[in-house]
Amino acid sequence: MAAKHSIVDLLVVGGGSAGIVGAKTAAGFGAKVILVEQNRTGGDCLWTGCIPSKTLLSAAEHAATARALTGKPTDFPAVRKRIFAAIETFEEVDSPEAIEAAGVKVIKGTLAFRSPGLAEVDGELIRFRQALIATGAAPVQVGIPGLAASSTVTSETIWDLETLPARLAIVGGGPIACELGQAFARLGSSVTMIVRSRILSKEDDDAASLVSANLKNDGVRILENSGITGAVATERGARIRTTDGGTVEADVVLLAAGRTPRTANLGLERLGVDLDKNSHVITDSKMMTSNPHIWAAGDVTGNPQFTHLAGGHASVAVSNAMLGLKRRISDTVPRVTFTSPEVAAVGLTHSDNGRKHHVVTARHTHVDRAVAEDAVDGFTRLVVNKKGKILGGTIVGPRAGESLAEVTLAVQQGLTTSEVAGTTHPYPTYSDGVANAALIDVQARLARPLLRTSVAVLLWLRRRRMGRHLSGIGTRAQENEA
Known part of the structure; x- marks a missing residue:
């Protein structure tokens, strides 16, 4: 018979940035909170996103300078060691122990909702009053005919590479593709980006052009407005065929063509939680879903996928859920692509x-x-x-x-x-x-005519006033001399 927990005020599904912030916020209010994480707490930002990628960019910049000065190849194991050291520095902050110290019960396992107010985690039943969905997103698995899975990596698995790929092909041209492309080029890889439209398509044209020029200066080959028709396995990796009839030889292919929300198999349909056509959880400006007892935050929603939004939106959601507030998220959303x-x-x-x-x-x-x-x-x-x-x-x-x-x-x-x-x-x-x-x-x-006229009038009036003032001073001086 399945074990049961006493009813909790908030059930948080997902232990990334949104889940951790949401759980700690609710516990801070005095609520009884359970957080369920299938893999490891910390989320993409800690393990495969912000921390490792920004550390890689910094290491790559130093490596390029050192290689230019000494001619020696990059010490890739040392780069990996630096990345893992950075992760380890932050790992303790997001650990289950740290989360539980804040008053949250952490359970590792796979969750599925069974009915409103009831969830199951590996045979254990959890009754809850409110829930926060914060399961994040995963890299899109681009289907390329003939491309073997053994030749591909994503933004999640590229950190498992133990040797620097001599030839790296990147499918995609967004921030992740640009950042990793520049980093690996600076480390010494021969990098080719295959981009459906242009790099950084959401950004200002001049901005994208400057980044493109700098990527090329670092040795990156960029194939814009290019599609892929298929691939064949080679002795060293893969040969990718592009729509213009060309080919790209690669030892490793990085699939960086977007991310998809982790909503499958959660049982959200049993709660009446609506999803959009791309399977994102639909929320309103208060981060409430179509079920007034279910909230969502982070990459699992249709909002921009940024760590700073995930935490902020989770705080809004939980404040509303636990306290009955009507806080709304801000529509002012800053974004940064950390290329050079x-x-x-x-x-x-x-x-x-x-x-x-x-x-x-x-x-x-x-x-x-x-x-x-x-x-x-x-x-x-x-x-x-x-x-x-x-x-x-x-x-x-x-x-x-x-x-x-x-x-x-x-x-x-x-x-x-x-x-x-x-x-x-x-x-x-x-x-x-x-x-x-x-x-x-x-x-x-x-410089506009009306303002220029207004300024000119003010200047004329000021001159007249000062003229009268100076004239009065001169008159009094003459009287004093007399």
Whole structure:
């Protein structure tokens, strides 16, 4: 007979960023919480995403410099050791022990919902009042005829490679593909990216072009607007056939063409939880699903798949679920692709040809920090409405992600370019790009005929007032002399 737990206030399914934040938040309120994780707590960010990929990018940059100076090949085992050391540093924070120390019961196992308010985990029944779905997403398994699974890796399994692939083919052109492509090229792999449209298709055209140029400078071959017709096995790996009749030889093929939500076999249909056509859990702005007792957060939803959103959305969901609040998530969503140069964007990133808003661009040739570091190819671009309100923007260059924080705040708080330009910025920093772009817009608005006339009138009145003042001083001086 299946074991039963006493009823819990919140059942959390998934031990990644969203699940951990949600569970700890609820426990902090004093709720009774159980978190179920099928594999290991910490999620994609810790094990296969943010931490290993950013460590790899840093290691690759140092390796490229060292190789250029010494001519010696990259010590790939040392790179892997550094990656695993970074993971180990954060592993303790997301461990079951740390989560349980916060007041959450952690169960390892496979969960399926049986009926509203009832779930089963490997034979154990759990009764719950509310549930948070936070099972995340997995890499899409691209079906390429003739391509053997033994020749492929994904963003989850590429970390298992024990030797540096001499020839790496990447299917996809999004942030993951670009970051890993540049990193492996800098480590010494011959990298070819096969991209259905263009790289970073969601980003500003100029931003994508700058990243493309830098990838090519690092030795990456980019085949844009290219499809794949099939593949054949070779002695060393695979030969991929492209739609233009060409071929790409690879020892390893990285499949990086998107991610799919982990909703299969959860039994969500038994709870009346609706999914979209791509199997994402549908939520409203309060992170509630079609079942008012079921909430969702993180990559399993249709929201952008970012760690910073997963935690924030989980906090909103749990606050609403446990306390009966009606908090809503923010629609201001910053994003960063950590290539060199970085691409960071938030809000609107394109003009509507001046109908309601326009674009202001400050090239980094006039950012003194960029000049000092010989990194002037980037730019800061703001989207601004006719009243000077900042609606979004794109930054390309070193530390673009850090500089974007100011633009994100401006969008969130409805700040104008006048307010940003009037704020003292530390010098010399890359944030000068934001200040410069804001100042360009302010100066452009001051140059408009009506404003120019108003300024001219104010200047004339000020001159008259000062003239009278000086005349009065002169008269009193003459009287004193007399």
